[in-house]
Amino acid sequence: MGEPILVLEDDVRFCEHFLDAIDEICASSLPxxxxxxxxxxxxxxxxxxxxxxxxxxxxxxxGTQGYYLTPRAARAFLRFGVWDSPVDVQMEFVARHKIDNIIYKPFPIAESADAATTTIASRFSAPASVGFCLRLLRPFYRAAVQLKRAVFKLFYRPPEMK
Structure with missing residues (x-):
């Protein structure tokens, strides 16, 4: 495709300034x-x-209710074939993929009234099929991830707008 896309969940509502915000975002160089x-x-x-x-x-x-995504950002996100976190957390992991976590405010979309209930079964419980070895290694993996984030934050420079 080679073009930026706008990803929206089906349970969002558009704010008054939605189209103006999208025009501004498309005109920017943000991925x-x-x-x-x-x-x-x-x-x-x-x-x-x-x-x-x-x-x-x-x-x-x-939250991944809505976002603007360029091919460059999509390639960076997909470079990691196995995701060990929910989509929103994975996309926020700047230390891993080097794509800045940029948020547009005021938000051009909002949650609809129907968004309060989830249809995701056992959303907050760990799967019972996780083996003993994985459960044993999980704290070490989390510590390694936190260390990587901490080192990254020491040298991180926030983006500048031109």
Whole structure:
């Protein structure tokens, strides 16, 4: 395809400024822009980029209700054939794929009233089929991931808007 795409879940609603926001995002050179994030408690970790509508974060802000994705960002995300986290967490893992986690504010989309209920069965429970060895290694893997993120954050430079 070779063109940027807009990915939207079916249970979002469009805000008044949706089309203006999409025009602005398409005119930018940003490879990945989130149109919404769920975790409002982490708002203090979301930093504004200059005097723009764009913000960046190295923390998980959760939610893939809508985002703008270029082929470059898609290739970077797909380079890792095995994902060990939910999609939103994987896309926020800047230390892994080097694609900035950019959030557009004010959000051009919002959750609809129907979004409060999930149809994902056992969403928050670990699968029973996980073997003993994997359960034993999980804390070490998580520690290695956290170490990688910590080292990355030491040298990270937030994006600048031109």
């Amino acid at each position: 990945f822009v989130r149109l919404y994030c769920m975790d409002k408690k982490r708002e203090r970790f979301v930093k504004r980029i200059g005097n723009t509508h764009y913000h960046w974060s190295l923390k998980n802000t959760n």
